[in-house]
Amino acid sequence: METSATRYARQIALPGFGRTSQERLRAARVLVIGAGGLGSSVIPALAAAGVGTIVIVDDDTVELSNLHRQHIHGLADVGCPKARSAADAVAGIDPSVAVGVHEVRLTAANALALFADVDLVIDGSDNFATRYLANDAAAITGIPLVWGAVSQYAGQAGVAWAEKGPQYRDLFPSPPPPGSVLSCEAGGVLPTVCSVVGSIMATEAIKIITGIGTPLIGRVTTFDALTGGFRELAYGRDPNGTPIDALIDYELFCGTAPTPDTITVAELASELEAGAAITLLDVREQWEADIASLPGSLLIPLGSLESAIRDLRSAESVVIYCHLGARSARALETLKNNGFTTARHLDGGIDAWSRLIDPDMRRY
C-alpha cells in the first residue's frame, strides 16, 4: 500500500481525484482492441495509471514498419504477436497489473463474451468491420466504448455509451464503400498523431472509470497535426437509426468479405427473390437495353463506366451484366480497381437469363 501510495502520489494529489479514484482504477477491467498505434499509446498509459486489469485483443504480429508509431513494441518484438508484446510492456511498467492476452481477431463470435467480462472497452482497431462490431457489442452489453481513429495527419476520438448518448453509428450510419477510406498502410500516418489520439482515449477511459470530468459523449474531438489545432463536433442520436439488438456479419456489412467474382443466373434469381439489396449494373449500349433488360437495372455503357463510377455510391452489392458476359468481366475489373471489392458479374449475361430464367425475355 505504501509503494502504491508513492507510485500514484501525483495523481492522488489532484483535486477531485484522491484515493477513491485510485481504488476505482485498480478495480477496473478494461478491454483494449488493437495493440497497434493507438494501443501503443493507450495500454502503457492505463497500466501506469493503475488500471487493475487490462485485456488485449489483437491477431497481428509486429512488423518493422510498425515501429515508428507503435512504441509499445521494439526491434526484438518484430515477428512476435502484438498482444503478447504489449503484455510484456505492461509487466515492465507494473507486474501487479493483471493482463489478459487474446491473440485473435475480435469477431461477432467472441466479442460479447469478451465485452461481458470488462467494465470498459477501448477501440483502437484499424478497420471498419471491427469498429462497427465494437460499437454494437458495446451497445448490446451496455458497456462504455472509447473509440479513436487516425489517418495521415489527423485523428478523431469519442465515447459511445448507449444508455447515455449517441454511438458511433449515429455519426457514421453506414460503412464507407470498401477502399474509399485510406488505411495507414495506403495513406500513411504521422506517428505522433497516434500518441495524441491514444492519450485522449486513455484520458476518457480514466475519466469514465473514476467519474471525474465530462466524457466525450455526444461529441467528437478532432485533431489536426498540421495546424496543431483541436476542433469539436457535437452530435445527437440518428432518429432513423435502427436499434442494435444482435451482432451481424461485419465483413459483409462493410463489404470486405471475400466473395466470388461471378454469379450464375440461378443464384442471381434466388438472391433477388429473397429481397437482397443488389444494384444491377447493365454495361451494354442503350439499343441493347431497349431490346431487353433486367428490371431495375442501372445502365452505364462500358465506355462511360470509368467517368460514371462516382455515381455508384451505394453500399449495396453490385452485379454487373452485359449480353454474354465478356464486357461485364472487364467492367468488374474497373469496379474492383475502384474499391468495389464485392462486385460480381453475371455468368453468361442476359442471354443466359433469357434462356434459363425468363423464356419470355427477347433474345438477340
Added chain:
Amino acid sequence: MADDVRVRYFAAAAEAAGREEETLGAVPTVGELRAVLLARYGDAMARVLASGSFLVDGVVSRDDSRALGSRVDVLPPFAGG
C-alpha cells in the same frame, strides 16, 4: 429563400475545401449542398463525400431531400489505429 448555413469541414473535407468553414446562402437541402460542394471543390471533395457524413445541426443525414439548418458539419470516417 433558405437562410445562410454555416458549413464546417473536418480533416480531408477541410483539405478539399481549402478552409475549415464557410457560410453559404440559398442552399435549401442536403442534396443541393452536396452538388454545390462537388461543383466548387471537385474530385477531392467527391472522394470525401463518398464516405463522409453530413451532420445537420448535429444530426446525421441519410436523405438528400433533408432541409438544412443553421450548421452542417462534413466529417469523414477514419479507419486507422
